[in-house]
Amino acid sequence: MTEKQESILQAALKLFATEGYASTSTNKVAKVAGVSEGLIFRHFKNKEGLLNAIMGQSAAAAKAMMADVIMTNEPKEIIRKTLEIPFNIGKDEYEMWRLTYALKWQTNGYDSSGFDNVKLILRDAFDKLGYDDPAAEAELIFMFIDGAATSFLLHEPTNKGDILSSIKSKYNL
Amino acid sequence: MTEKQESILQAALKLFATEGYASTSTNKVAKVAGVSEGLIFRHFKNKEGLLNAIMGQSAAAAKAMMADVIMTNEPKEIIRKTLEIPFNIGKDEYEMWRLTYALKWQTNGYDSSGFDNVKLILRDAFDKLGYDDPAAEAELIFMFIDGAATSFLLHEPTNKGDILSSIKSKYNL
DNA sequence: TACATTTGTAAGTGATTACTCACTATTAAA
DNA sequence: TTTAATAGTGAGTAATCACTTACAAATGTA
Numbered sequence: 198m199t200e201k202q203e204s205i206l207q208a209a210l211k212l213f214a215t216e217g218y219a220s221t222s223t224n225k226v227a228k229v230a231g232v233s234e235g236l237i238f239r240h241f242k243n244k245e246g247l248l249n250a251i252m253g254q255s256a257a258a259a260k261a262m263m264a265d266v267i268m269t270n271e272p273k274e275i276i277r278k279t280l281e282i283p284f285n286i287g288k289d290e291y292e293m294w295r296l297t298y299a300l301k302w303q304t305n306g307y308d309s310s311g312f313d314n315v316k317l318i319l320r321d322a323f324d325k326l327g328y329d330d331p332a333a334e335a336e337l338i339f340m341f342i343d344g345a346a347t348s349f350l351l352h353e354p355t356n357k358g359d360i361l362s363s364i365k366s367k368y369n370l
Numbered sequence: 371m372t373e374k375q376e377s378i379l380q381a382a383l384k385l386f387a388t389e390g391y392a393s394t395s396t397n398k399v400a401k402v403a404g405v406s407e408g409l410i411f412r413h414f415k416n417k418e419g420l421l422n423a424i425m426g427q428s429a430a431a432a433k434a435m436m437a438d439v440i441m442t443n444e445p446k447e448i449i450r451k452t453l454e455i456p457f458n459i460g461k462d463e464y465e466m467w468r469l470t471y472a473l474k475w476q477t478n479g480y481d482s483s484g485f486d487n488v489k490l491i492l493r494d495a496f497d498k499l500g501y502d503d504p505a506a507e508a509e510l511i512f513m514f515i516d517g518a519a520t521s522f523l524l525h526e527p528t529n530k531g532d533i534l535s536s537i538k539s540k541y542n543l
Numbered sequence: 544t545a546c547a548t549t550t551g552t553a554a555g556t557g558a559t560t561a562c563t564c565a566c567t568a569t570t571a572a573a
Numbered sequence: 574t575t576t577a578a579t580a581g582t583g584a585g586t587a588a589t590c591a592c593t594t595a596c597a598a599a600t601g602t603a
């Protein structure tokens with residue numbers, strides 16, 4: 198990975214995340230990255246290839262976040278770690294996640310199938326804890342972490358700690 | 371409002387919601403609507419004006435949904451009605467909400483400040499019920515309805531009824 | 544050194560973009 | 574029926590789009 202290659206990725210991520218993929222021209226990416234426009238196509242083939250390179254990194258980061266949850270055995274620990282996922286997103290990852298969330302609404306949106314494994318594990322955890330409807334409870338958790346991540350990425354509320362406490366108390370954690 | 375004017379709005383909503391605002395050309399809108407491209411600019415001034423016309427309708431629909439909650443007095447009823455909001459979105463409103471949610475991630479995204487009134491009312495309701503941290507609880511509810519709406523609009527889960535039951539039970543409703 | 548590959552650029556390309564303009568068709572008041 | 578306003582069209586426009594191409598600079602490799 199060349200220096201210029203990385204600056205292209207960095208510029209593209211920033212622009213795609215803030216102004217949208219479709220509204221960002223390759224010309225602008227090149228200017229922000231400080232390279233010739235042609236270099237983008239040399240390295241990434243086309244605009245979509247550039248997006249794929251970025252989303253590849255994003256997918257790797259998402260996988261890393263879930264890895265910890267998947268390797269956990271204790272049911273309550275699984276639920277706690279899943280709930281904490283959105284609270285562990287670092288500021289330096291915000292652009293990446295903003296882009297990921299924005300692309301969800303595009304027709305050819307990137308799949309969130311990586312979360313399916315976690316959903317299964319969660320359902321199993323609720324099952325072991327004797328919950329009435331483990332499947333619904335797992336869905337509920339996912340709705341929360343999705344809503345929480347959205348809230349953090351868009352508004353950054355001040356009382357994140359209190360919110361985490363409140364949700365934890367609902368699962369006796 | 372002319373017939374052709376309405377077909378422009380209808381076509382634009384459909385295209386903006388499915389393919390994105392930036393990726394939809396006025397040329398395409400005109401073709402789908404079955405009108406000349408120039409007519410779009412006669413009626414809506416420019417592409418952004420067309421979007422504003424659509425989002426105006428969206429804002430009115432959102433206001434209507436919240437009106438019922440705002441006029442409620444009983445704390446538990448307020449919480450129940452707020453939780454049920456995403457479950458009451460009709461299929462015929464899906465395109466509108468998909469567009470609204472997609473635009474949230476754009477830099478010049480449309481404000482969700484209309485929900486601020488509901489948030490205040492919710493906080494008051496939790497306060498009256500003696501909850502430890504009413505503000506955090508209100509935020510929590512909003513995260514849920516946001517996550518639930520997202521889930522419904524993107525995946526349409528089968529067990530919506532069970533999910534509603536599960537969340538209600540957490541507030542003794 | 545010689546040669547081959549990769550990295551990078553600048554100046555293009557045709558297609559598409561949002562938008563305008565000159566014009567006609569329709570409607571509605573006088 | 575004349576007149577004025579609105580509704581609608583189709584052929585433009587300059588600018589911008591993603592992408593290509595011909596070529597030079599840098600880097601490896603024998």
